Amino acid sequence: GAVVSQHPSRVICKSGTSVKIECRSLDFQATTMFWYRQFPKQSLMLMATSNEGSKATYEQGVEKDKFLINHASLTLSTLTVTSAHPEDSSFYICSAFTSMADTQYFGPGTRLTVL
Amino acid sequence: DAKTTQPTSMDCAEGRAANLPCNHSTISGNEYVYWYRQIHSQGPQYIIHGLKNNETNEMASLIITEDRKSSTLILPHATLRDTAVYYCIVSGETSGSRLTFGEGTQLTVNP
Numbered sequence: 001g002a003v004v005s006q007h008p009s010r011v012i013c014k015s016g017t018s019v020k021i022e023c024r025s026l027d028f029q030a031t032t033m034f035w036y037r038q039f040p041k042q043s044l045m046l047m048a049t050s051n052e053g054s055k056a057t058y059e060q061g062v063e064k065d066k067f068l069i070n071h072a073s074l075t076l077s078t079l080t081v082t083s084a085h086p087e088d089s090s091f092y093i094c095s096a097f098t099s100m101a102d103t104q105y106f107g108p109g110t111r112l113t114v115l
Numbered sequence: 116d117a118k119t120t121q122p123t124s125m126d127c128a129e130g131r132a133a134n135l136p137c138n139h140s141t142i143s144g145n146e147y148v149y150w151y152r153q154i155h156s157q158g159p160q161y162i163i164h165g166l167k168n169n170e171t172n173e174m175a176s177l178i179i180t181e182d183r184k185s186s187t188l189i190l191p192h193a194t195l196r197d198t199a200v201y202y203c204i205v206s207g208e209t210s211g212s213r214l215t216f217g218e219g220t221q222l223t224v225n226p
Contacts, residue, residue, distance in 0.1 A: 004158075034213070043202075044159070044216040093158045095214075103149075104214060106158035 002028050004096050006107035013084055014115055021079045021110045023094030029074035030096035034104065035067070038091040050077050084114040119203045124221040127197075133190040135220050137203030140184040146207055148179060149214065150188045152199040152222075159202065159216075162188065193224045 003026040013019050023033060032051050036044040048069050050056040056069035068080040077096075081088055091111055095104040120138040127133040139148065147166050151159040163170055163177045165186075170177045176189040190197055202219040206212040 006158075036216075043218055044153075046213055046215065049213065091156070095159075102147075103161055103164060105161055106151075109156070109158045111156075 002026075002096070002098055002101070002103075002105040004094065004105050004107040006092075006094055006110050008110060009108060010111045010113075012113045012115065015085050016083055018080055018082045019084055019112060021081075021092055021094075021112075023077045023079070023096070023107050025075045025096040025098075025105070028096070028098045028100065030077075030098060031074065032097040033071055033077040034095045034097070035069060035077075035079050036093045036095070038093060038109075044093060047079075081112065084112070086114045088112065089114045119205055119217055121201070121203050121217065121220045123218065124223070127190075127193045127222060127224050129195060129224050129226050130192055133193040133197065133222060133224070135188040135190075135201050135203075135222065136185065137188070138185045139203070139205045142183050142205050146205045148177065148183075148186050149204045149206055150175070150177065151202045151204065151214075152197075153202070153219070154199045160199075162201075193222075195224050195226065198222060198224045 005024045007022045035047045038044045047062045048056045048058045050069050050071040052071050052074050058064045071077040091109050093109040095106045097104045147164050149164040150162040153159045165177045179186045200219040200221050204214050
């Protein structure tokens, strides 16, 4: 199946710093990528939808100035958590949509811990 | 998107078939049924999806009732590695449709 990678897989940072997470579709082009967040013992929550070359669409309650999303190419989207705080500690997962299969494929996730 | 209802947890013996039910009584005519699973601390893995016909691939079979109000995911010969949370999601057919995850079913395959 289609492969989606994320980097880094795990990051620990100090409060107030910014962290960038990359999401790449390795063997297909993705016109749309999605970013999710998952807290312990909870399900995935959609944060934003990202279309190549246009601004991301954020879900209600997600601060667009705090979670910056860039989707500059058909194979790469980045999520930057700005001025991270301990409450931003979570598991961040991206997915990439391929129209050939009409399916979203997910990355392995990035574990963010803010001290 | 239509809401889905799944049992919270299920158990299955290794080597036996695992049948995971899902109710989606408010599904509309152009919405697909998707199944994903998530093994602890990993990203969700795509399993299968369908519109109204039954589907089968190398991982599983998807049986959708004629009225499309419910479906069953079948893992024909469950292994210990199939232990995961299984999500049934209904989503629109338009490209790039959002997936709304519910709580899913925790499937535990026992030796």
